[in-house]
Amino acid sequence: MEGDIAQLGQFIGAGLAAIGSGAAAIGVGHVAGNFLAGALRNPSAAAGQTATLFIGIAFAEALGIFSFLVALLLMFAV
Amino acid sequence: MASNTQDAAHGAAEAAQGSAPGMPQLDFSTFGNQIFWLAIALVAIYLILSRVALPRIAAVLAERQGTITNDLAAAEDLKAKAVEAEDAYNKALADARAEAQRIAADARAEIQVGLDEAIAKADEQIAVKAAESEKAIAEIKAGALESVKEVAADTAEALVSALGGKADAKAIAAAVADRTKG
Amino acid sequence: MGKLFFYVALALVVVSGLIFKPEVAELVIHPMDQFNVTSYTSDHVSMFAITNVTVWLGLAVLAVFALMVLGSSRRAIVPSRAQSVAELTYGFIYKMVEDVAGKDGVKFFPYIMTLFMFILMANFLGLIPTSFTTTSHIAVTAVLAALVFFTVTIVGFVKNGVGFLGLFWVSSAPLALRPILAIIELISYFVRPVSHSIRLAGNVMAGHAVLKVFAGFAGALGLFSFLPIFAITAVYALEVLVAFIQAYVFTILTCVYLKDALHPSH
Numbered sequence: 001m002e003g004d005i006a007q008l009g010q011f012i013g014a015g016l017a018a019i020g021s022g023a024a025a026i027g028v029g030h031v032a033g034n035f036l037a038g039a040l041r042n043p044s045a046a047a048g049q050t051a052t053l054f055i056g057i058a059f060a061e062a063l064g065i066f067s068f069l070v071a072l073l074l075m076f077a078v
Numbered sequence: 079m080a081s082n083t084q085d086a087a088h089g090a091a092e093a094a095q096g097s098a099p100g101m102p103q104l105d106f107s108t109f110g111n112q113i114f115w116l117a118i119a120l121v122a123i124y125l126i127l128s129r130v131a132l133p134r135i136a137a138v139l140a141e142r143q144g145t146i147t148n149d150l151a152a153a154e155d156l157k158a159k160a161v162e163a164e165d166a167y168n169k170a171l172a173d174a175r176a177e178a179q180r181i182a183a184d185a186r187a188e189i190q191v192g193l194d195e196a197i198a199k200a201d202e203q204i205a206v207k208a209a210e211s212e213k214a215i216a217e218i219k220a221g222a223l224e225s226v227k228e229v230a231a232d233t234a235e236a237l238v239s240a241l242g243g244k245a246d247a248k249a250i251a252a253a254v255a256d257r258t259k260g
Numbered sequence: 261m262g263k264l265f266f267y268v269a270l271a272l273v274v275v276s277g278l279i280f281k282p283e284v285a286e287l288v289i290h291p292m293d294q295f296n297v298t299s300y301t302s303d304h305v306s307m308f309a310i311t312n313v314t315v316w317l318g319l320a321v322l323a324v325f326a327l328m329v330l331g332s333s334r335r336a337i338v339p340s341r342a343q344s345v346a347e348l349t350y351g352f353i354y355k356m357v358e359d360v361a362g363k364d365g366v367k368f369f370p371y372i373m374t375l376f377m378f379i380l381m382a383n384f385l386g387l388i389p390t391s392f393t394t395t396s397h398i399a400v401t402a403v404l405a406a407l408v409f410f411t412v413t414i415v416g417f418v419k420n421g422v423g424f425l426g427l428f429w430v431s432s433a434p435l436a437l438r439p440i441l442a443i444i445e446l447i448s449y450f451v452r453p454v455s456h457s458i459r460l461a462g463n464v465m466a467g468h469a470v471l472k473v474f475a476g477f478a479g480a481l482g483l484f485s486f487l488p489i490f491a492i493t494a495v496y497a498l499e500v501l502v503a504f505i506q507a508y509v510f511t512i513l514t515c516v517y518l519k520d521a522l523h524p525s526h
Contacts, residue, residue: 058509065462119317128370131328
């Protein structure tokens, strides 16, 4: 095994940061699932709320992208 | 250990220059270039869109809206005209039907009058003919009765003379009249 | 016909994978190499050098020009295919601006249309294999987000004066909470351009890096080096969707921020 302990830390950190992507996936699924549940209850109101849906998904996803970015930074930039 | 950290530092420096595997997104030496060309591209797109494309598309959309509105109005007009024409047609049809009924009724009345006259005339003629016929029958009947009386008298006379009697013409006539009466 | 072609291509790929076994050492794909900025005129990237960024930004401008200007050049009442796509895009963004930002947001329509068309075209051009994706760079998206941030802030202060600060003063909350909420609102206001830019760059970068990571698996799979094609196809389809959705999200968030600037009622 080559490399030093700092590299080990980087890779472990990157792996941990990647968990955030999964958390963001849960968030996005939650948003979309609740939208679908609401849309099935009241389909006539659903069409007007797709913009809100995408905004919600974007906000949830942005945090996942942040964690992905942290992973990338640990892998390639630090 | 020291050489390792030196290597790492060297690698980091290389990464900053963009030659070693690193994140090209964080290579600040390229930022000026990217921002410069991005500014030019954005200004170009803005000018293209705001000067040429958007007014043109807005005009086309407005024109199409106008065309559609005009066409709809024209269609509405044509529809009204068609309804009018249908009304006129229906009215003409009703008129024609009434006229036809009137003509038919007239013709029927005329024919009825002629028919009545003809029937009356025919009845009269029939009555005349019947009367004549009756008279003729009565004459024939009377004639036939006379003949019967003569034949009966002749027969009676012949019978009486054959039986050896003497025929009295007067008595025979009375007897025949008496018999034929019943 | 298309199906036959697909199967023939698939068979060719499988057979070539069997005949030319890929050497593990030669097939090292570094997932971040695709984002390198290289200069065509000088060996180092100076401010005014012609780089691959220049080329792909220029192609994005050309694509916008081709769709919006050449596509609509016939001004037909019954539109051609390109013209109806241009009209659909126009109607889509116009309705979005009108619905989200309100009637008085319509005068920012060319500005928002510029952002949308640029991001959309840059994203789609970046999906062409071996191309360079301009929107995957923080520098590019940060400029876009900063443009939106400064526009919105300036418009807010010009329209409402000091009343724009009412955006941070949540008057529906209890009085004791309001200063704390004001600080939170202020922080979230300044985080907006950060998340706005990193969302776009991160999404695009992540998708493209994932494609390259899957491509890199080919080197380790030996005989089965054709297998990543399926994964790459699936991820590529997702990336096409993401390319559009990120352009849409960037634009609609711009409209939301603009609405905050025009009507800062909390």
